[in-house]
Amino acid sequence: MKENLNLKELERKAYRATFQDGFLDITLGLFLIGSAIAGLFQDNKPVRLIITVIIILVPLAIFLLGKKKITVPRIGMVKFGAERKARKKKVAAIILMAVIISSLLALMAMTHSMPIFLAELLKGFGSAVGFGLLAFTMFIFGGYYNDIPRLYLYGLLFGASLFLSECYYNKVGIEVHSSVWFGASGLIMLSIGISLLIRFIRLYPVPSEERTVEGE
């Protein structure tokens, strides 16, 4: 018992404990890999639609089932207090703002009503800047307010995938399918997630007996 009784740090440690199972990383990784596969079927709308549904449902199902069947039986359940809930609301507000800004950028680009200085600034980058910015902001703020630093790396990977898929050819002149960027980023996230999950399962075996206060 070497705990330093810093209450904020204690709460952060408890919160982080619920993310050490790797399921968030696996979900994000699968989502990106799925996007990469969907990108290979750009000309086949029905197949693309089916894959899009799958890439949303499968990672989500893995996340929810994994938490329920693997995480909770190993480390138990916890409900966080008002301060953590307020942090979550802050993240939601920032993400909403990022969505609005990115949507405005996209709308201005589509209706050719972008201010000249902005159009000059974004020239040649297409929608990548808008969506890359959105993804980057979401991950950075999500990582900061949720105390999960590895989300910064994922923000960079996600944003870079969008950016490179739009701009690599324009800037470098070598054509690389956008699926390569998304697939590579997804594989990195998935690998981190799987290694975290393996470590988690080894570290926290399922207790053989019911955990309760004796005599209750």
Next chain:
Amino acid sequence: MKENKDGEKIRSLSEIDRVIHEPARLLIMAYLFVVESADFLFLERQTGLTRGNLSSHLSKLEDAGYVEIKKEFVDKIPRTLLSLTVSGREAFKAYRDNMKHVLDELPG
């Protein structure tokens, strides 16, 4: 005047809640203070206390009226949910203030 100050220091020390002051119980109280509720297993993993140790400390905290212990079935699996009572929260805050006061008064 000096006697008054000394008397205040001694009173602060004697007001320290002995139920909370025990290190393992202090850790349990601190964890339950920063969350809304947690189950037995979560607390066991986080505090690093053994099952028996955690159980006996929780019983003492329950007897003092600081911790509420509820048994629930989640997906047909029994879970022991733990949370601080209102008086438990107040006692923890008072303990923290008392300790700050006592430690601030120490020379050096």
